[in-house]
Amino acid sequence: MNRVFAILRKEFLILGRDRVSLMVLFFLPAVFILIMSLAMGELFSGHSRVRIPVMVVNGDEGPRGGALVETLRQAGPFEIRVGAAGADPEEVKKLLRTGEIRFACLIRKDFSAAVAARDGREAPGSIRLMMDPTVHRQAQELFRLAVLGAAGKVRLAAFLEGIGPLLDVAGVDRTALADRAAASDDPAVTISYVSGSGEDGRVPNAVQQSVPSWIVFAVFFIVLPIGNAFIAERNQGTFSRLVGMNVSFGLLLMGKTIPYFLVNQIQVAAMLAVGVWIVPLLGGAALSLGSSPAGLALLSASLSLCAIAMALLVAALGRTPEQAGTIGGILNLLLGAVGGVMVPVFVMPHALQVLSNLSPMAWGLQGYLDLFLRGGGVRDVLPEAGLLLACAAVLLGAAFFVLRRKAGQGGVV
Amino acid sequence: MIVLESLSKSYGRQKALDDLSLTFREGAITGLLGPNGAGKTTLLSILMGILPRDRGQVVVGGYDLDGRLEDIRRISCLVPQNLSFYSALTARENLSFFGSLCGLSGRALSERMGGAVAAASLESFLDKRVETYSGGMKRRLNLAIGLLGRPRVLYLDEPTVGVDAQSRTWILETIRRINREDGVTVVYASHYMDEVEQVADDLVILDEGRVVLEGGRDTVLAEADALILDVAGMDAILLGRVRDIGGVTATESAVIIGAGPGQASALKRVLLVLEGTEARISGLKGGSRSLEDLFLRITTRALRDE
Numbered sequence: 245m246n247r248v249f250a251i252l253r254k255e256f257l258i259l260g261r262d263r264v265s266l267m268v269l270f271f272l273p274a275v276f277i278l279i280m281s282l283a284m285g286e287l288f289s290g291h292s293r294v295r296i297p298v299m300v301v302n303g304d305e306g307p308r309g310g311a312l313v314e315t316l317r318q319a320g321p322f323e324i325r326v327g328a329a330g331a332d333p334e335e336v337k338k339l340l341r342t343g344e345i346r347f348a349c350l351i352r353k354d355f356s357a358a359v360a361a362r363d364g365r366e367a368p369g370s371i372r373l374m375m376d377p378t379v380h381r382q383a384q385e386l387f388r389l390a391v392l393g394a395a396g397k398v399r400l401a402a403f404l405e406g407i408g409p410l411l412d413v414a415g416v417d418r419t420a421l422a423d424r425a426a427a428s429d430d431p432a433v434t435i436s437y438v439s440g441s442g443e444d445g446r447v448p449n450a451v452q453q454s455v456p457s458w459i460v461f462a463v464f465f466i467v468l469p470i471g472n473a474f475i476a477e478r479n480q481g482t483f484s485r486l487v488g489m490n491v492s493f494g495l496l497l498m499g500k501t502i503p504y505f506l507v508n509q510i511q512v513a514a515m516l517a518v519g520v521w522i523v524p525l526l527g528g529a530a531l532s533l534g535s536s537p538a539g540l541a542l543l544s545a546s547l548s549l550c551a552i553a554m555a556l557l558v559a560a561l562g563r564t565p566e567q568a569g570t571i572g573g574i575l576n577l578l579l580g581a582v583g584g585v586m587v588p589v590f591v592m593p594h595a596l597q598v599l600s601n602l603s604p605m606a607w608g609l610q611g612y613l614d615l616f617l618r619g620g621g622v623r624d625v626l627p628e629a630g631l632l633l634a635c636a637a638v639l640l641g642a643a644f645f646v647l648r649r650k651a652g653q654g655g656v657v
Numbered sequence: 658m659i660v661l662e663s664l665s666k667s668y669g670r671q672k673a674l675d676d677l678s679l680t681f682r683e684g685a686i687t688g689l690l691g692p693n694g695a696g697k698t699t700l701l702s703i704l705m706g707i708l709p710r711d712r713g714q715v716v717v718g719g720y721d722l723d724g725r726l727e728d729i730r731r732i733s734c735l736v737p738q739n740l741s742f743y744s745a746l747t748a749r750e751n752l753s754f755f756g757s758l759c760g761l762s763g764r765a766l767s768e769r770m771g772g773a774v775a776a777a778s779l780e781s782f783l784d785k786r787v788e789t790y791s792g793g794m795k796r797r798l799n800l801a802i803g804l805l806g807r808p809r810v811l812y813l814d815e816p817t818v819g820v821d822a823q824s825r826t827w828i829l830e831t832i833r834r835i836n837r838e839d840g841v842t843v844v845y846a847s848h849y850m851d852e853v854e855q856v857a858d859d860l861v862i863l864d865e866g867r868v869v870l871e872g873g874r875d876t877v878l879a880e881a882d883a884l885i886l887d888v889a890g891m892d893a894i895l896l897g898r899v900r901d902i903g904g905v906t907a908t909e910s911a912v913i914i915g916a917g918p919g920q921a922s923a924l925k926r927v928l929l930v931l932e933g934t935e936a937r938i939s940g941l942k943g944g945s946r947s948l949e950d951l952f953l954r955i956t957t958r959a960l961r962d963e
Binding site: 247249250253479480491 | 708730735738755
């Protein structure tokens, strides 16, 4: 017991003095969570304060162009700047190139006439959209749908005006109908979020969706300090010295596993704390931890063991700390990319979705999403935790095998 | 005390130890010499059970390496060539850590640490991180860690590499002291002939995994004292006359005059015998009482780039 305590104490002392590793393990993920939660939350939350600058040039000779501009003002996170009717499209392009505006909507002079056309054949190109190619694809789509929606409302209003007398005869309140058509929301449409425990009308915020990703990513960053420490000890002969003092292979591996396991748990707790308390202080939505502390503990423990086992295998395979750092870094990025940390798995092509099933990060991420967004408990995260633990066992076995093999060949642990 | 029988170890096709049979005397300091790649570090690693051997038998302090490895490690300690401790920790923390692994705790640990610190002369730097130490201080700490467990057998692998004269002297004196006072058996592997000459009771020279010379220091140094004349043109009769001279051995191309008080007169007699004959002396070597000369003579001057 004295030996176990000495090894653990040594590891904590060394880790506590390794400022770079502490920075990588604690500070960077926390900052990442803050930035990503606040940045994405602003754009996609229902009460966004972000406004994307858009120029609308209304060249329409009739009344519909103006109606379109007004409708657009109420749609989406856009800051509408109205350009002069005869504005030169080249000037608008210049603004797009400089980034002063991100989108432009040019309404041609025949827009009203086209809307009023009774044969249903509207002239093509009566609305022309221009976009800054550097803007994220989702924002582009948001703008396109906003313009389509606004144009549809204008057409509906024109149609209702056209058939107004008929509606009066039929006893339909055409003012109410027109108001409803022009409204930015439709009470007929309701949204609920289905989770394990039922349905919830609350909108999941960006913090709920982004924190799990960055927790999983950060936990796997343990590969870097473990790899560095392990290989440095091996290369300077410290492991050989310890083996010569009757310290077993198992104790050596345990000496690395327990401290870094605790570090991982502190890491997870710190990141959750950032989501729960720090993000709201900066204006973002607070993270809700779900309703299963036991599920959270089980998942975090399994995830950590899997990450540490992977780190030990990388350390066993690497010859130098630099090599382990490179392998570990690339592995983290690949597993993260495939596992849905950077891009949601459901938007990936089928082949990548299948591949993502092999990423431990995907298992961890699914587990956290189950807990935070689907109201899951221990039973819900058991499959993910089981996979992570099985993976940890396989990786640890492989690390043990590689180390034994190297020792036999003269590499000495 | 330490007995090796037909010990062999290969790395792939390269033989590191080739059927090595050797005995290290109990209570003696044995200098283990050899060029790079001679097999010194491999031998020490095998003796500690850190590296597996291909074949052969090893007995240390009466314990067979097969089956009694834990006992062997309990009584012996390897101070490796690398500075094998934790630079981010202080000397106190390093000594406490390694002491705990030796099974020490509480008062016993404190006492041993105190002894090690005094022996290493690191009192003023005990609570400073080792990464701030000079090379000599690190070497002293490396040795002090090895002494914590009070081993009966101490293997030292290049313990003075890269240190100044003061630290080197301190290390050599410490080794002599623990050998003298505690009867510790020491195997001292080094490239530095002068150090080994100073400290060792016995000498073993390894080359390409084999023992090329072994014996008591004085015996080996007597070999170093021998004069070697390179001679050409000696016929069998002349060779016989030279060999008749006491303390002299000869081959068709060399005459070796052994060390000792009669060396000068033997040399005079050899020269008298050769005078007026067809034999020609083309070179004279040795006689410098230099272990290094002997080492180079035995292991040749060819570079060993491992």
